[in-house]
Amino acid sequence: MVNLEQGEPVFSYQSASGEPLPSGDITVTEASTITYKLIDNTGKGLKFIGAGFNTPFDGIVDAVTVSSDGQYLQMLDTDQTAGTTKFQFVLSNTCNSLFILSPDPEVKNDPD
Numbered sequence: 001m002v003n004l005e006q007g008e009p010v011f012s013y014q015s016a017s018g019e020p021l022p023s024g025d026i027t028v029t030e031a032s033t034i035t036y037k038l039i040d041n042t043g044k045g046l047k048f049i050g051a052g053f054n055t056p057f058d059g060i061v062d063a064v065t066v067s068s069d070g071q072y073l074q075m076l077d078t079d080q081t082a083g084t085t086k087f088q089f090v091l092s093n094t095c096n097s098l099f100i101l102s103p104d105p106e107v108k109n110d111p112d
Contacts (some may be wrong), residue, residue, distance in 0.1 A: 001039040002046055011102045024105030034075040045094030049074040053087045060085035060109050084108040
């Protein structure tokens, strides 16, 4: 969820059941597709365009796809590599040609 506070985007996260996830971090224990749904409360026409990774070759997340309308981002995680990776969502807006970066949530793999 993205809100505006004093004109700046502020990100918050919740589970599919609506429970708050303070940092947006996720732990994966089996092969999964992690789905993020964008809730844009900014009125700025935000859309996902991708995710940027600090360590894109660490094997934690295997692939990222974005829906054609930019409202969903999915991460494929086969959970074959133990460890943690940090990423940032990259979003476009309808007000200008600049991109917005989220704070960096983490995906932690904990394979059996």
